Amino acid sequence: MRNIKNILKSGFLALAIAAPIACEANTKKQEPTVLLAEAKSTKPSKQYVKIALLLDTSNSMDGLINQAKAQLWDIVNEFSYARCGNDSRPLLQIALYEYGNDNLSSREGYIRQVIGFISSDLDEISEKLFSLTTNGGEEYCGQVIHTSLRQLDWGKNKDDLKMIFIAGNEPFTQGKLDYKDAALQAKEKDVIVNTIFCGNYEQGISTHWKKGAQLTGGDYMAIDHNRQVVHIDTPYDDVIIQLNARLNNTYISYGHAGARKKAMQVAQDDNAVELEEAVAVKRAVSKSTGLYNNSSWDLVDASEDAEFDVSKLEKDELPEELKGKSSREIEKFIESKKVERARIQKEIQELNAKREAYMAKHQKEEAGELENAMITAIKAQAAKKNYSWK
Missing domain, CATH: 3.40.50.410 (von Willebrand factor, type A domain)
Incomplete structure (x- = not known):
């Protein structure tokens, strides 16, 4: 293996x-691209x-x-x-x-x-x-x-x-x-x-x-x-940005690149905010879709694969909150973060639908x-x- x-x-x-x-x-x-406990021998076209x-x-x-x-x-x-x-x-x-x-x-x-x-x-x-x-x-x-x-x-x-x-x-x-x-x-x-x-x-x-x-x-x-580009501010922007911060807390970094990648996630949030708040909102919306996947360093995304095996994880590369935990405890922690993430992403999507309707009413094209x-x-x-x- x-x-x-x-x-x-x-x-x-x-x-x-x-x-x-x-x-x-x-x-x-x-089949999503994920961190595998064991590589697949074949992949679907x-x-x-x-x-x-x-x-x-x-x-x-x-x-x-x-x-x-x-x-x-x-x-x-x-x-x-x-x-x-x-x-x-x-x-x-x-x-x-x-x-x-x-x-x-x-x-x-x-x-x-x-x-x-x-x-x-x-x-x-x-x-x-x-x-x-x-x-x-x-x-x-x-x-x-x-x-x-x-x-x-x-x-x-x-x-x-x-x-x-x-x-x-x-x-x-x-x-x-x-x-x-x-x-x-x-x-x-x-x-x-x-x-x-x-x-x-x-x-x-x-x-x-x-x-x-x-x-x-x-x-x-x-x-x-x-x-x-003239961005339209909406009543939903601040809430979406707040949800984005909560979304980041559902990511469980793992491996040699995990901490760096999680820091990059926050840095790119900051870059978007500095450019314009509306850009940060759009980035948050992207992060609520299936297009945003970090299975190479995040245990929640990695766990979506059927062959993901917690017992095969290298314990010394676990984040601090999971070190010393049993496999069962790690599984429960990952599952709780997965449920929380899905709930936050759903909230962002619902707010974005309202945001888009608001923009359509106030300006035809942004x-x-x-x-x-x-x-x-x-x-x-x-x-x-x-x-x-x-």
């Missing part, structure tokens, strides 16, 4: 920005949505980065409504690249993979987004697309929805690698390239951003990346530029693979 410490090291997001959403190719019940977000982090892109930080949770929450043809959920994976920044290596084309495809660690995606800084540089669109196609595991399942979103404001033709060659590589991997020009719509067309999307059947969009562009493209392209939003 594998040592559970090794399994903890390999357990993961994730973002997919993913707490996975999972659309299985058959109608069997989805699942359908994935894989999104690589390529962000220009040159000097002029501060507004774009701020929109990405503010709207990550809107995009995640939107996916909580996604369904496959058999009414199950697709598994969301998000990768993040930055390009066009002088702080990056010129040998690598001023390109850096910030985080690869992951399945559930939304906190890590948030942490990486908040770590991004801008600095002037050369923006090589063709090269960053090529790099993401080469480095990421896109898989070979034709039923998966594979998408690149590249955002920037310099000509799409910069760099030694031709964007047309990158588009051909994308088509070979069944990856759709969507382009988001940060500026005037016609200027994006004249600098080949539209052509870059058309070559793979993707969408071309232009946004005002400096637009301030969505930001980046979020609008991405969700519009995702829904249109997902429909071709029998996805729906309910």
Whole structure:
């Protein structure tokens, strides 16, 4: 039997920005990604949505980065409504690249993979987004697309929805690698390239951003990346934030990474609050859904797997409140936290329904530029693979 410490090291997001959403190719019940007492020998086939977000982090892109930080949770929450043809959920994976920044290596084309495809660690995606800084540089669109196609595991399942979103404001033709060659590589991997020009719509067309999307059947969009998103405050926000604090107390950290991951959870709550209270509310809503899963370090999420075995846990890696406890006592403690979590998540969901109704009454749309562009493209392209939003 594998040592559970090794399994903890390999357990993961994730973002997919993913707490996975999972659309299985058959109608069997989805099996969550969890900490296992013993690894499974086989896994059921699942359908994935894989999104690589390529962000220009040159000097002029501060507004774009701020929109990405503010709207990550809107995009995640939107996916909580996604369904496959058999009414199950697709598994969301998000990768993040930055390009066009002088702080990056010129040998690598001023390109850096910030985080690869992951399945559930939304906190890590948030942490990486908040770590991004801008600095002037050369923006090589063709090269960053090529790099993401080469480095990421896109898989070979034709039923998966594979998408690149590249955002920037310099000509799409910069760099030694031709964007047309990158588009051909994308088509070979069944990856759709969507382009988001940060500026005037016609200027994006004249600098080949539209052509870059058309070559793979993707969408071309232009946004005002400096637009301030106007969030609507509601009477339910403060209560949801208070519930979020109680929700955090239901997480039981375990293993070498447990304490660090739990601290990251709180740090990303703080980042959201500092950005704007409404962003913290949206993050709390994400944490109340199945998209937010921490089975690699939290015993409650890990215990959802049928093969989870308390007796196999390494006692020296238990949190202080469980050290010296019997297996039965640990099981009872985990179960109590599970029940408490489910109750809090249900309260958040109920309050969010009221919050959304309040926002709909006071303003028809709150969505930001980046979020609008991405969700519009995702829904249109997902429909071709029998996805729906309910």
